[in-house]
Amino acid sequence: MAAVAAFAGWLLRLRAAGADGPWRRLCGAGLSRGFLQSASAYGAAAQRRQVAHFTFQPDPEPVEYGQTQKMNLFQAVTSALDNSLAKDPTAVIFGEDVAFGGVFRCTVGLRDKYGKDRVFNTPLCEQGIVGFGIGIAVTGATAIAEIQFADYIFPAFDQIVNEAAKYRYRSGDLFNCGSLTIRSPWGCVGHGALYHSQSPEAFFAHCPGIKVVVPRSPFQAKGLLLSCIEDKNPCIFFEPKILYRAAVEQVPVEPYNIPLSQAEVIQEGSDVTLVAWGTQVHVIREVAAMAQEKLGVSCEVIDLRTILPWDVDTVCKSVIKTGRLLVSHEAPLTGGFASEISSTVQADPLECRGSLRPSREGA
């Protein structure tokens, strides 16, 4: 709801700013004046309590990967980990409470299947977990570390940024910890408050040498996680925790890969480009549907999928087509990843031209 109100407000400002061509096009498309509230009413609306919601929108059943099964997000993660441990004899999973299945049930059954030396608990020490994981990865084994909540990843920040990210570079490619993947539940869940809701992807986006990935659905999660594990660079895989149970889809049983650093255009459109990742993709899809229905605006929806390195080409190509960009994410607005996207899109005059009005939205 907040996203929709903001979008409406953005359109209002566009009108107020007297933008020519695009606005006329929108007006011509049958914009209803009554729908757009006056600025003062909007201000009051902003102060009213808004309860965020989203509706998970499953993708159609994939046909190219063989037999599928109905899975939610944590089951898709378990399936991916199962495939990894089966395929790669050096793969190990470790973290707090992973042995019994994990606090979000992402590792259920794996210890029984693969043994206690491949799926084991660590004590309560995030810095130790990641440092230890880097060590395993440097010897060539596949290390899949779990940080119980993304809010707790900060003691490990030094290990990730100073050790993992720079290992290959500083050793002149003699050593690397590319077989390290860090998985962590991410994003708001409604009752998480300060320390069970954070979205720290922007902190890590500032660090070359690692990859940061956020899936929007079970099908995406399994494919992206398998790609992260097989990728020869240290990866951080953030799993939207609110989707663990809420997102249910048909997911292939066999392993498959979704390429990293490729954004996906979920819905084609012509008037405005909407970019999001994780849970927010579903909010944005709802916004796109409402915009089409109530304002007659055709939105192109892009799921960024990989935050670092991000798919500049897809986003820019879309913005060239539509001329407008709106990026929406859960993380705080200032310094959030939307600022990187909007400044890149504006800074490249050869790629993106015309009346660009990128707009950022964050929580």
Place this chain on the structure above:
Amino acid sequence: MLAAVSRVLSGVAQKPASRVLVASRHFANDATFEIKKCDLHRLEEGPPVTTVLTREDGLKYYRMMQTVRRMELKADQLYKQKIIRGFCHLCDGQEACCVGLEAGINPTDHLITAYRAHGFTFTRGLSVREILAELTGRRGGCAKGKGGSMHMYAKNFYGGNGIVGAQVPLGAGIALACKYNGKDEVCLTLYGDGAANQGQIFEAYNMAALWKLPCIFICENNRYGMGTSVERAAASTDYYKRGDFIPGLRVDGMDILCVREATKFAAAYCRSGKGPILMELQTYRYHGHSMSDPGVSYRTREEIQEVRSKSDPIMLLKDRMVNSNLASVEELKEIDVEVRKEIEDAAQFATADPEPPLEELGYHIYCNDPPFEVRGANQWIKFKSIS
């Protein structure tokens, strides 16, 4: 005969009369008790093995422990009714720790702990009303409804901290301030058996010992770090020895007198300028790690029952007091009734009090003068930020 008369009188709600009748029954003024000897690490001698408990102190401790117990159970009830939301970590079973620690220090000393903090918030001086209202997120709460279960603060009580282990270096810092200010104060820095494996704790140990800070590190060992038992998490479960170069003592955390004496001993040690000291309180929690943990998937109900029947801190104190004629069963029951009423009233308040106004959403982000505006979820939503 006396009991019957007092029952009749209390039935007529003539409280003062019944109390006079009960009080006129001769109670001992104090009694001496034997307490368990503490295991010591790098210490020649430990706290005394006998202690004197006065009737007045006994009643005070009983009331405080019963209040904490009832408050936690009320919080459990309110959580299940969805009046309290979010996370809620209860400390019933561990009352002897918070009340015993408070009994061993002065109100001018300092205390910091992790998230299982409701008991400490009470013993450090806040009322049950303020605590329950904070749990329900109302403006009458001690953090104005903005902190919740894990973020309660009071004078000389620094919370209430969500991130495991992060409060320990903070406690060492507070101890540095104590030493610097020269007012003979100490800082009690608490953490759990799970947190004891965090790296920053060892960093704090080193700094405190190096600079001889008046810091009492206290490990509240309730045997389970969330769902992981201590044997499966720690290479050494002798948490009182983990400070290595810091002397330590292991204390029976279910016996309030043991905790009190050990705290007095530790505080005296620190105040004499000898540096930090470590205390391990062996205690137990009846509830699970938090309200979303039933608490029986990693331990048996029999184990919980056994602790409840053999080592319950309130029961232990009550038995001691009644058997040494420091108080009567009726008198203690009376305290129970009063406590129950106090908790009920507080719960009423906590349920009825309004939530903090939306205008205050952006307050206290920075200390800023003059007030400025903060962006909300998008750049057209603005909140005023005053501090």
